[in-house]
Amino acid sequence: MKITDRKSEIIVTAAKLFKKRGYNAVSMRDIAQELGIKAASLYNHIKSKQEILSDIVLNVAESFTNHMEQIYPQSINSIQKLEAIIQNHIDITVQKTDFLACMNNDWMHLDEENLATYLKLRNAYEASFRKILQEGIAKNELENQNSEIVIFSILTTLRALYLWYSKKSSVEVEVLKKDLPKTLLHGIVKN
């Protein structure tokens, strides 16, 4: 139990440093220094910097996957599913900002095996997103717009949210949770 706590403390500290300087520019020594411990004692809890990176990236990626797997099969309409997905992106952005930044900036530094796992999760996520759009179009709930354009537009905004949110703390989370889904799903033009 003690070890698990220490490990999660190491990971949280590393995520902050990776976010600030990028994975490549941070050493195990830097992480130890930030924690006020010796570099050698880091290795009691963690095998390598790569292990920290994969823990961070796969933790966030699995948060997205788990939510998608929970929402996708529900008997609610496509609009409600997309709404839930957008709310989940906002929640993860607010709650795991450093982890998310690290995933977005440093996933390409994962080793071969973890990279394959990450890409599999990301592709599966996009495939479910695409299916929800296509089902929504088939059921006449959504406009028949090019799915690739819609996926690009919505996911680009959601993936960049952590960058904007870090700078624009003047916008309250409640406003974001109310207005971002409206903007993405219903647009900005009055009917």
Place this chain on the structure above:
Amino acid sequence: MKITDRKSEIIVTAAKLFKKRGYNAVSMRDIAQELGIKAASLYNHIKSKQEILSDIVLNVAESFTNHMEQIYPQSINSIQKLEAIIQNHIDITVQKTDFLACMNNDWMHLDEENLATYLKLRNAYEASFRKILQEGIAKNELENQNSEIVIFSILTTLRALYLWYSKKSSVEVEVLKKDLPKTLLHGIVKN
């Protein structure tokens, strides 16, 4: 006339290299080599790598500014203005992909004076965009959603378009020009 042609050839070639490898990783020697000329003769046409960068970045930034200055005062409604702005982003993305990539990736490497010019143009552009949104809300043409969220969402998508467009050549420009403005302005939900 000959010098101008040569200069524009140098700039186009440099933009391609900057896009591929980033401004910092490209030398004047690399640009000369790509053009099949001696590095020394580059300097007959151009003072420095910084001059090339500022020519590229300010060229694109001014394309956006000129279009905004032409559209903003017109007596058309806010939706038509936003539609025209989105179409212009698509046109510049398609016509000046390398220049746009260079602006997005390397503007921070401009020297102090050019950086100030660029940031002034970018801030003025965003301010006009914000005013169009606010006028549209005041005239009841647009939904009263938080303007900062809307600006973030639309400009993030438009600014990332060149990345996506380079990879997704399967989507025709005509489809993009039809469906992207719809997605951004009217959303994807059927009324």
